[in-house]
Amino acid sequence: MSGPSTYQPTNPALQWIEKRLPIIGLVHSSFIAYPTPRNLNYWWTFGGILSFMLGVQIVTGVILAMHYTPHVDMAFNSVESIVRDVNYGWLLRYLHSNGASMFFIAVYIHMLRGLYYGSYKAPREVLWILGVIIYLLMMATGFMGYVLPWGQMSFWGATVITNLFSAIPYVGESIVTLLWGGYSVGNPTLNRFFSLHYLLPFVIAGVVVLHVWALHVAGQNNPAGVEPKTEKDMVPFTPYATIKDGFGIVCFMIFYAWFVFYIPNYLGDPDNYIMANPGVTPAHIVPEWYYLPFYAILRSIPSKLGGVIAMFSAIIVLAFLPWLDTAKTRSSKYRPLAKQFFWMFVVVAVLLGWLGGKPAEGIYIIAGRVLTFCYFAYFLIVLPILSRIETPRAVPNSIADDVLAKYGKKAASAIVALVLAGGLMAGGAQSAKAADEHGGPTPPSLSWSFAGPFGKFDRGALQRGYKVYKEVCSTCHSMSLIHFRNLADEGGPGFSAAQALAVASEIKVQDGPNDAGDMFERPGRLADPFPKPFPNENAARAANGGAYPPDLSLMAKARNYDRGFPQFVFDFFTQFQEKGPNYIDALLQGYVDAPKDFALPPGAYYNRFFPGHAIKMPKPISDDQVTYDDGTPQKVENYAKDVSTFLMWTAEPHLEARKRIGLQVMVFLIIFAFLMYFTKKKVWANAH
Amino acid sequence: MTTTSSAEHTRRDFLFVATGAVAAVGAAAAVWPLISQMNPDASTIAAGAPIEVDLAPIAEGQDIKVFWRGKPIYIMNRTKKQVEEARAVPVSSLPDPQTDQARVKEGHDQWLVVIGICTHLGCIPIAHEGAYDGFFCPCHGSVYDTSGRIRQGPAPLNLPIPPYAFVSDTKIKIG
Incomplete structure (x- = not known):
């Protein structure tokens, strides 16, 4: 992208095109012949990884938009029907929702790399500022995307974030009304967020083009931070950088696939599996993990406007970095003090993230203020002073010298530190969600047949669980997302289509109107959903002493409890995803x-495991209440376990397919990563 | 690079080809779900289950239109005259030769059940219109007879017959 290319294709047809539109030359000079420093380390592959993630998000997002309905009454269920009914819909949705997190993990590493190696310094200031703009656009896009499923966190996240603008003096309220298109977050808000969520990724792609253009004009920075002097310092982009980036992308895909196939809800909030309810705010509002440090800064300032200003300043200050840090030496490798302060800054940012997930009370507020000060001090005090007083070590004469010099392998320990830090932050968010549900012992972790990488549902338990649901739970609780046809689905309770139809035809469904304009009753069909016990919420409340028995379809994914540090870090590795069934099982046995x-x-009734202990549901089941035909003891503990298994299936009907395909994908990716690694070694053998 | 032996070349070439091949397989496998998601989803398939239609209210000479899988189905209780007209035509003179007997169920000869979608470009023909007392498509002027066979105009084929069966004398099951 730097100036006219001298490239001439040999094929006459391509020559004809090239004379009129020199696009092949552009690609050739930008991605093939483009000289890249030969000492780049793996931190430099994150640019390629980010481009890949942008592509994944756009492709999966365009597809999800084909099936999604942006309407307050239908959005939540349309997302669920994507996951349940669309072919591979669960895969596409989990790729997209976890893809956002992967995108942010990659961008944070990319930014910290730029910070450490001084990639923002002249002549790369515009390149860096374009990066800050991309990051801001990503935050806006991620936020609006999170609103679309229209769960509780979507709705309340939208409310809280849009209310930030109400802090603006005089015009704040008008701006918020303008953003909402109403007097509260509602259908117009959802519609415009959907429109903008579709638009912004393409704006990001446009700014990425500028970012890459600026990069190719200034040339890449490198770990030594010295400008290339001779041909010997450089290698052509293809094959050297392409194969190295490719290997980096494949490794990142393994990490990504781990989330998508094995712990797809690890980073999500269980409250978002509850449909948006403008009348009830969740006990603890937490943004997605990637906003947590800024959320902590917002809450640290004891003034509404001040907090908002501080939060936005925390991002904007990045754009001024080239002028705050005026040190001549780019790379922190040769700046002993800057290096230490860099790692302190990383720790501060991670701790802020952890605090963002904690309730704003007591020691957390003080810690938040101290860390907010540290965050800004790094940019506004430390870096300007360091650039004046620090004596850097001697930098290598050239990139070639840097390659020859043996430098320590610190990458591995840095990766470990980052993974731990990320885990801490994500876990902070997790623990926060249950933090103020004070009370009660933690539900015991049971052994579930569907846990782990090879997990499968126990068909017998599913069938017994269905029986318990039908005979006990369904008298008060609806299950609107499950249809009779699902009973015969692969990976489900294993009914035959005929058995499922027999179950369906036992109920009467109101249909119509017929030719005479009258409603009539007909037997249920496979396509019908499970019948509701009450015609509407008011009727349900009236019959249950004012309490509304919640819909059970997603219950096993909508309930949570605190696992604490460091358990949640282990949960990442052990693929622990069974909080919901553990909680339901414990709750059903928790009446004392x-x-x-x-x-x-x-x-109200006392339950050991219910948050706050006072539950409106009376003890729902006792021994021998439901007859088991297969000889399983008719004890409450068996009823509880079976119905929890059944509810896990209704919440995640494609769990078996997910884990099965996950194993195939993992095996493939690991083989592919090895091949890429050896190919990369072969290619680079010539360059070293 | 200039000094590498030919044996090393082969080994390297094999590695490159293997990596490329695995990448191609992976790309192809990744495209599969992206395409497959466009097919009808499970709820659409379930909603396309067979339906039953009561014929009792349809008087001779009348027709009704019902929807099955989003397609309009014409159910016509033909008069004696209409059936005779349909059967009097020499089959060989038709653009899409088919006897009327082949288009109705034996013993229920008065009942014509056709998918009411013009075989030209998908418009809905109007019943009881056109020169043959059958169907007339207003979009491009295709004319069908009382058996739903194409007689005139640009449509190439007869109106298709949906899968259906008589459950009783006055009830059919479509699908």
């Missing part, structure tokens, strides 16, 4: 007599 000092409200 209230302690003497516990003031039980009228109409």
Whole structure:
């Protein structure tokens, strides 16, 4: 992208095109002949990884938009029907939702790499600022995308974030009304967010083109931070950088696939599996993990406007970095003090992220203020002073010298540090969600047949669980996302189509109107959803002492409890995803007599595992209440376990397919990564 | 690079080809779900299950239109005259030769059940119109007879017959 190319294709047809539109020459000079420093390390592959992730997000996003309905009454269910009914819909949705997190992980590493190696310094200031713009656009896109599933966190996240603008003096309220298109977050808000969420990725792609253009004009920085002097310092982009980036991308895909296929909801919030309810705010509002450091800064300032200004400043300050750090030496490798402060800054940022997931109370507020000060001090005090007082070590004469010099292998320990830091941050978010649900022992972790990488549902348990649901739960709880046809689905309770139809035809469904304009009743069909116990929410409340028995379709993914540090770090590796079933199982067995000092409200029952202990649901099941035909003891503990298994299936009906395909993908990617590694070694053998 | 032996060349070439081949397989496998998602989803397939239609209210000479899988199905209770007209035509003179007997169920000769979508470009023909007392497509002027066979105009084929069966004398099951 730097100036006219001298490239001439040999094919006459291509020559004809090239004379009129020199596009082949452009590609050739930008991605084939383009000289790249030969000492780049693997941190430099994150640019390629980010381009790949942008592509993945756009492709999966365009596809999801084919099936999604941006309407407050239908958005939540349309996302669920994508996951349940569309061919590979679960895969596409998990690729997209986890893809956003992967995108941010990659961008944070990319930014920290730029920070460490001084990639923002002259002549790369515009390149860096374009990067800050991309990051801002990513944040806006990620936020609006998170609103689209229209779960509880979507709705309340939208409310809280748009309310940030109400801090602006005089015009704040008008701006918020303008953003909403109404007097609260509602259908117009959802519609415009959908439109903009579709638009912004293409804007990002446009700015990425500028970013790459600026990169190819200034040339890449490198770990030594010295400008290339001779041909010997450089290698052509293809094959050297392409194969190295390719290997980096494949390794990143393994990490990505681990989330998508084995722990797809690890980074998500269980509250978002509850449909948006403008009347009830979740106990603890937490943004997605990638916003947490800024959320912590927002909350640290005891003034509404001040907090908003501080939060936005925390991002904007990055754009001024080239003028805050005026040190001549680029790479922190040769700046002993800057290097130490860099790692302190990383720790500060991670701790801020962890705090962002904690409730804003007590020691957390003080810690938040101290760390907010540290965050800004790094940019506004430390870097300007360091550039004046620090004595850097001697930099290599040239890139070639740097390659020859043996330098320590610190990459591995840095990766470990980053993974731990990331885990800490994600876990901070997780623990926050359950933090103020004070009370109660943690539900015991049971052994589930569907846990782990080879997990499969126990068909017998699913069938017994269905029986318990049908005979007990369904008298009060609806299950609107499950249809009779699902009973015969692969990976489900294993009914035959005829058995499922027999179950369906037992119920009467109102249909119509017929030719005379009358509604009539007909037997249920496979395409019908499970019947609702009550015609509407008010009827359900009236029959249940004012409490609304929640829909059970997604219950096993919508309930959570705190696992604490460091357990949540292990959970990443052990693929622990069974909080929901553990909780449901414990809840059903958790009815005990209230302690003497516990003031039980009228109409409530004491449950050890229910947050706050006062539950409106009476003990739903006792021994021998449901007849088991297969000889399983008719005990509450078996009922609880079977119905929890059944609810896990209704929440995640394609769990078996997900884990099965996940194994295939993992085996493929690992083989491919090895091949890429050896190919890369072969290619680079000539360059070393 | 200039000093590498031919044996090394072969080994390297094999590695490159193997890596490229595995990449190609991976790309092809990744495209599969991206295409497959365009097919009808499970709820659409379930909603396309067979339907039953009661014929009792349809008087002779009348027709009704029902929808099955989003397609309009004409169910016509033909008069004696209409059936005779359909059967009097020499089959060999038709653009898409087919006897009327082949287009109805034996013993239920008065009942014509056709998918009401013009075989030209998919418009909905109007019943009881056109020169043959059958169907007339207003879009491009295709004319069908009382058996739903193409007689005139640009459409190449007869109106298709959906899969159906008589459950009883007055009830059919489509699909």
